[in-house]
Amino acid sequence: MSETRIRFGILGCAEISRKVSRAISLTPNAAIYAIGSRSLQKATNFAASNGFPESAKIYGSYDAVLDDPNVDAVYIPLPTSLHIKWAVLAAQKKKHIMLEKPVALNVGELDQILEACESNGVQFMDCTMWMHHPRTAKMKEFLSDPQKFGDLRSITAVYTVAVDQEFLENDIRVKPDLDALGALGDAGWYCIRAILWANDFNLPKYVTALPGTVFNKAGVIISCGAILQWEDKKVATFHCSFLANLTATIKASGTKGSLHLYDFLIPFEENQCSFTTATESGFTELVTGWVPLPSQHIVMTDVPQEACMVTEFSRLVTSVKNDGGVVEKMWPTWSRKTQLVLDAVKASIEKGCDSVSLS
Template sequence: MASETLIRFGILGCAEIARKFSRAITMVPTATLYAVGSRSLEKAKAFASANNFPPNAKVYGSYEEVLEDPDVDAVYVPLPTSLHKKWAVLAAQKKKHILLEKPVGLNVAEFDAILEACESNGVQIMDGTMWVHHPRTAAMKEFISDADRFGQLKSVHTIFSFAGDDDFLKNDIRVKPDLDGLGALGDAGWYCTRGILWAANYELPKTVTALPGAVLNEAGVILSCGSSLQWADGKVATFQCSFLSHLTMDITAIGTKGTLHLNDFIIPFQAKEAHFSLASKSGFNELVTGWEPTPSKQIVMTDLPQEAQMVREFSRLVGEIKKGSKPETKWPTISRKTQLVLDAVKVSIKNGFQPVEL
């Protein structure tokens, strides 16, 4: 590890998800928990001691102090979406590399302001979508990129729902218009959209059409919605995201010659052993009473959970920048595309489920 740079992370706020992220940092030898800041110093202290921060870690009673600390290399920003623009822009101006939770903004214009700040300050930005860093995702990509086994991608279908309880549906920041105004679309729909774009090699669809039946709360925040997407080459996709249905996280990608299935694409059922199912060139037996071949289950083991894989990759990029490389544009590019699709779904819902051209 001697040749690698140790990346010192500062965390803005004590969100629930920051606990998982903090643990991930402790698993990555090239990253360290260096600082945490909260509007409440007491909360920051409690967070640091509950999450295995080293004894010499800095604990601040504000986000500003984290950004002012010259030894912080990178910040993790799990704040409510409505605060992303302000704090990510400030972080970039302070030359901090940024791991930004999703959705990256309330709309793509906000993210563009963040991107501009990152670009002009030469800092790396990556969003907090963990599943794309799982080695299973690479194995699935290998399958759906295989012209012989999978053929040409024809359709992708994703679902992410979980049933928020009464407290969630009343009080969670994700149902508050002034905090996470995109609701289920920004939270669960973010992953659905990313899954679709991932399968489509991040090619943007031509048209996005929200599906009739979206459910909004009294404040106008989306609690459940779906969308249909289509591409110029004939590919189509659908997704369904909801705070009102049982936990489900499916991706199904269908090519001309193969099908990929998995039911835990965002959070694997288990951290170390992940599965997916693939079928290739399946047909029926002679009397159409069974399949030949039947789908096969693939197993992918991983030493590090996906959130630590994300931290490792982000830290690697920051380390490269410290050695003179430029920021990796792939990550903000796919963040921006994901946000663009979410924006289009929102517009389509507002327009009575009419198609929106991208």
């Protein structure tokens, strides 16, 4: 194994580890080095069925992965409630961390993780994969163009997914002791991130949950939404739910232009995707049509977005490890802002939809 590659240890055999393992394999500057599960058999089976290299270490505990001195970085897809324990421990063992979202149950926990990362000089990145898709950079270019988009006035993000009754009662993502944030942590995280991303990560002044939050029997959120407001009257709304057919929409309106897409977090197709923009749209003279018509922008991709993420993370880790670089603060800052807003939505829900100030 080439020493120029970042050697990954994977904590747990979560379903999503399959996709990320594939991404690590596809990434020139990364390599799968180890996997650990509480069950050695499970880890063995996982490695076998996901094409791990023969040389991959198979461990019967997470600790063993963290104790392996050859592991440079860990990917942590564990349930949210376990993040604080394992991410802090990983940082203390000087492992760089790629942490699944939602990153923590609240910003207090996240701060402990980020402090551990900072004091141990390890890179932190959350696994909001769509941030790394080349389409995302293209869209940002449009949103940042004062002539084509102007100033953002409103943005709507929706992520819904229809789950079955079994999921609603028993899935990790709706268990109070595992992922207590429910649909807000899972689907809402993406919406909040999209809104902040479009707003250059300026935090809103007020966060107000929308009425109509739905909880499962255990009291975990399975559907909710919120409105975010900035001082310049800019507004954002989002809706996230486990109760409706899969949708993943961003719709941004600026003073001069607009942008929309329907598959923001997982593109409809891996090799090709698109987004739609319009600038200075108006109606025809008799108001019987639009001029100009919106434009569809196709983005071709050779590399899946999760591999783009692993590439960027590994580049940063390489810089810290080999080139004496310092850790990149942007990613943990973005995670923290996302968590701050998520916490505010939760607080607003708990206060009967009263506004929560973030200033």
